[in-house]
Amino acid sequence: MINNNKKYSDEELIFQFQKGNEHAYLELVNRYKDRLLNFIFGYVHSKESAEDIVQDTFLKLYTSADMYREIAKFSTWIFTIAANLAKTELRKRKRRKIFSITDMGFDDKDYEIPSESNVPENSINSKYQMKYILKAIYKLDEPFKTALILRDIQELSYEEVSNIVDISIGTVKSRINRGRLKLQKILKNENK
């Protein structure tokens, strides 16, 4: 039994699970479910689909935990599984042609923006409202958006982003730099 979960690193938990400890598995689920949801939402733009994909990601973690090796950080591994499942889902949609161009747009009701009272004070004082920031992010082109979500929202390291998106660290850095500038431009135009 794991009584004090905060003592354990992600990697220690996955090794515990590999030995059959299901409490370790649940702890990993609890640590990553919301982070993965926000990440996948960046791909599929619907909370329902995103949650389904996160479920499948954890199912895969359950059935393929043996595949994990110490060479990779657990976070990189699980984000990669989720990203691959999300891409598969997008390919399926393309084949079925369910997705029209307008569906790709950002929808307010998908994103549960907290009421003013729930927003931390320093962000209320911020120049940009959450709503505009979110809309601006989803107006970004795919490669910039993914890199930005992973780095600036999920707060992963450049190296982790590079592993997940499977591009060099140099490319990650330039994508993030350019993505931020693009975001700044979108926000500037919207606030005019």
Place this chain on the structure above:
Amino acid sequence: MNCYRFETLISDYLGNNISHSMKSEMEKHLGECPNCRAKLEDMKQILHSLHKLPKLQTSANFNEKLMEKIEHHKSKKKFIFKQFVYKYSQPLSTAAAVIILLFGVYYIYNSIFPNMPNQKISTSEIQNNILNPTQLSQPANNSINNLQKKPQYVKAENDDSSETNIDQRNNFENKIKMVNKEK
């Protein structure tokens, strides 16, 4: 340093990913260019907002749903196994029946002819093995036992035949002696 160059380096500047000399160059430009100053402040605000962005949360029953999925997956695996067993139950049971039958035949065979294989041949057994077939294949009166046990009956028979029987007997005895010598 021009404004374009400054812009491309903003992220590195904020992330402290540039050399000291580059940093001082940028700060020099900042002192001269209000536009880039504003841009830098703006970017700081954006990044701060991104970090503080409200996050989506998974549904309250997320773990419950996940456990159901896992259970479903497990039962599906079991189902596949059951299907396999069902599909191949007939050939499997036939094969089992054949194996049991073969063992049965082997057991019965062994109980009828005990010690048939791996038998050590002793002199008396060679005698039996050599003599008994002649006993079986020849008329009862020609056998040695009959010659010894039933002399009257033999005497009643043709003398020539009894002589040949005696010759046969000597032959067998010689053979036995030879086998014994070989041993």
